[in-house]
Amino acid sequence: MAKVHLKYQTFHPSIWPKMVGEVSRDAKAGDLVEVIGKQGTRFGWGLWNPKARMPLRMVSHSLDDLDESFFDRAIERAGELRRGFLKLDDETECYRAIHGDADFLPGMVADKFGDVLSVEITAFAAWMRLEGWLPKLHEAFGTKRVVVQVDTDLARIEGIPRSGGVESDHVRLVKVVENGIRYEIDFSNGHKTGFFCDQRDNRKRFREMAEGKSVLDLCCYSGGFSVSAALGGAGDVTAVDLDEAAVAMAKRNANLNDAKIKLTHADAFTWVRTMIENGRKWDIVMVDPPKFMFGKDDETGYAKYHDLNKLAVQLVEKDGVMVTCSCSGHLTVDGFENIVTNVIHRQDKRLQVFDRTGAGGDHPTLSNYPESRYLKAIWGRVIG
Numbered sequence: 001m002a003k004v005h006l007k008y009q010t011f012h013p014s015i016w017p018k019m020v021g022e023v024s025r026d027a028k029a030g031d032l033v034e035v036i037g038k039q040g041t042r043f044g045w046g047l048w049n050p051k052a053r054m055p056l057r058m059v060s061h062s063l064d065d066l067d068e069s070f071f072d073r074a075i076e077r078a079g080e081l082r083r084g085f086l087k088l089d090d091e092t093e094c095y096r097a098i099h100g101d102a103d104f105l106p107g108m109v110a111d112k113f114g115d116v117l118s119v120e121i122t123a124f125a126a127w128m129r130l131e132g133w134l135p136k137l138h139e140a141f142g143t144k145r146v147v148v149q150v151d152t153d154l155a156r157i158e159g160i161p162r163s164g165g166v167e168s169d170h171v172r173l174v175k176v177v178e179n180g181i182r183y184e185i186d187f188s189n190g191h192k193t194g195f196f197c198d199q200r201d202n203r204k205r206f207r208e209m210a211e212g213k214s215v216l217d218l219c220c221y222s223g224g225f226s227v228s229a230a231l232g233g234a235g236d237v238t239a240v241d242l243d244e245a246a247v248a249m250a251k252r253n254a255n256l257n258d259a260k261i262k263l264t265h266a267d268a269f270t271w272v273r274t275m276i277e278n279g280r281k282w283d284i285v286m287v288d289p290p291k292f293m294f295g296k297d298d299e300t301g302y303a304k305y306h307d308l309n310k311l312a313v314q315l316v317e318k319d320g321v322m323v324t325c326s327c328s329g330h331l332t333v334d335g336f337e338n339i340v341t342n343v344i345h346r347q348d349k350r351l352q353v354f355d356r357t358g359a360g361g362d363h364p365t366l367s368n369y370p371e372s373r374y375l376k377a378i379w380g381r382v383i384g
Contacts, residue, residue, distance in 0.1 A: 002027035004048055004056055005036045011368040013101045015046065015056035023050070029159060030125040032059075032068060045070070047106060047125035051159040057106040057123065071129065072136055074104040079140030082112075086361045089142075093176040094185070096197050096362040097141050102372040103364065107158075110137065111197050113174050113185050117143040119166075121150045124158040130166045145169040147187045175256070179204050181227060182256045189245040198327070198359035198375050199224060199288070205357070205379075206286065206323065207232035213283035216240075218268045218312060223250030223261065225286045230259035238262045238282070240271055272311040281317045286325075293328035301328065305336070310343040316382040322351070329374035336376050349384035 005021040027033055029049045035058065037043030044061035059074075060066055078098055082088050088095045097117065098110040107123020108130070117137055121127045127150065134146060147168045150160055174185050178200055185195050203224050211233035217226040220239035227250075230237045239261050241247050247265045254261045264271065268289070289308055293301030309324055316322050326336045333356075344351045357377045365373040 002031050002033045002048065003036055004033045004046065006038055006043060009037050009043060011058075011061060013058040013106060013366070013369050014054050015058060017055055020055060023048075030128045032066070032070075032125075047123070049124050049158060051157075052124065053157055057101070057125070059104050059106065068129075071105060071133065075133060075136045075140050078103045078105070081364070082362050083141070088362060092178040092200060094178055094183070094195060094197055095200070095360070097137070099363050099372070101369050102366045105133075111195065112141045112143055113195065114176050115142070115144045116147060116169075116171055116174050116185075116187075117141060117145070118147045118185075118187065119149070121148065121160070122154050122158070124160050127158075127160045127165055134166060145171050147171060179207075181231060182253070183222065183224070183227075184249065184252050184256060186245075186249055189249065195222065196224065198363050199325075200362075201360045202323075202325075202357055202377055203228045205355075206284075209321070210234040210237075210284065214238075214317075216282040216285045216315060218272070218285065218287050218308075219289040220250055220263075221246045221288070221290075223253045223263075225288065226250065226261045227253050227257055227259045229284070230254070230261055231257060234284075236262075236282075238264065240264045240266055240268055242267045269308060269311065272308075272315060276311065276314050281315055282320065283317050284321045284323070285312055285316050286323045287312045288323075288325040291328050292326075293330045296330045298330065302331070302339070305331070305339050306343055309340050310347070313344050313347055313349065313382055319381055319383065321379070322382050323377060323379050325375065325377045327375050329371040331376075332370075333373065333376055337378060340378055344382065347384075349382050351378075351380040352383050353378060353380040355379040 003024045007021040008019040027048050031048045033048045035043045035046050042063050044058055045066045046056045046058040094113045097112045098105050098108055100109050107126030108121055110117055110119045148166050172188050176183055206225050207228035210229035213234050214236040215229040215234045217239040220226050220241045226237050226239035244265055247263055251263055292304040324340055359375040
């Protein structure tokens, strides 16, 4: 068994180059390696890739012997959580099946959409094992077909070959039902794995509070919140997104459910400024932008969250509700709330927060991996 020695120890799963010491000569890219701590004794086990920006990904801090069967058990355990403990099959046909490090399978996320498993690969070790993992994944989640995506930039960094590996089945569209609402998933145009399953519980909550209200859905993507609001009895629903393909998906999803939505293809920042000038306001404003921050010191991303929330709060009716979200793992829960409260206070208003939520249980967070708690949603009434 190849060995990797650490100069510095952390229980975080991500081990950076400066933390790595001596590496045995037989350690190859993608290998499961024994990790030796700075005291010279076993510290755990990880996946090694000297070519990667992050060369070592810890999968276990067990002091017992460990082999490839560890990953088989991790897949089984992931299925047991979603289908046995959370019983997600009773309420939805789509959910996160594998959540990377938080399911002890770094470099892979996978979502279930009916009988299709949509897999996104971000590490060489996961790519080289996917063929062996796939039958176990299908068995664990009741799927039959697979769609595989590999980010081009990450493939270059990780040393993932351009050809070979598991090929996607010929599937472009699939229709699924979530909490009684029908959605069409387009794998050719969708972001990430095709649909944001992480907002499932929040969409349900949003639907329950929309009756009789005017609703604005900023950065609507495929229309999950706006369709939910319309079916919840909202009096008026407006949805905005810059992505033309996303607006087309939102229109299809609205039509699938006979939901009346005013869809607008526009940049949210520019559009909101125009609405402010026109004096427009809504009872409920949902702000769910794409990932803005790509590092802890990403000042541009931080500024975007600041500006979008500053603009959005000006569209909320007196005592109306604002729900604002961030899916940036590098932005902490406290950091996001500080942004939101600061911009609201500068508008001489106050936010009466009545809930703080995140992703559903199919997106578990790992105690030693705080970044896995990436999705944050703040629900509050705007007072003043």
